[in-house]
Amino acid sequence: MISVDDLPAVNAVLNATSGLLLVAGYIAIRKRRVPLHRALVLSALGTSVLFLAGYLFYHYHAGTTRFTGVGLARTIYFIVLASHTILAMIIVPLVIVTLFFALWKRYDRHRRIARWTFPLWLYVSVTGIVVYLMLYQLYPAA
């Protein structure tokens, strides 16, 4: 059985999976494989939603986790965390708009906005993994 304490690792795997699906979706559209692109980015979206649900569930039950690193590690951690959090809020409406332009078949507009959505979403995904590794693996609470 998965306990609440296992959730950060599960969430990190979901987040990493979402990032990989996103990159695969990008490669697919560069090769003009539209149905594959659609399937991969919608799967990335699905895993991101699961991640968000797991993240909110964990923090509702476990509260906040203190970062125990000091010095340069602490500075790096908070810079990564701040940029991750701000962009995570920005990509939510960006992903929705990108998706709707695709579903409305407004592919010109879809491509224009997706060129921002894709790298920002990927940044949020990768920094999510960095935050997890620093907080739970490199500098775990005593």
Ligand code: HEM
């Ligand atoms: C929010 C999720 C999505 C993201 C992040 C995304 C990302 C992208 C990116 C980055 C491009 C531009 C690639 C380039 O520079 O050449 C693109 C193009 C495209 N996407 Fe998506 N996409 C998403 C959802 C979808 C969906 C659901 C469809 C449905 C069919 C779709 C269909 C297309 C098509 C047809 C193009 C080519 C547009 C053109 O070159 O005129 N996308 N997408």
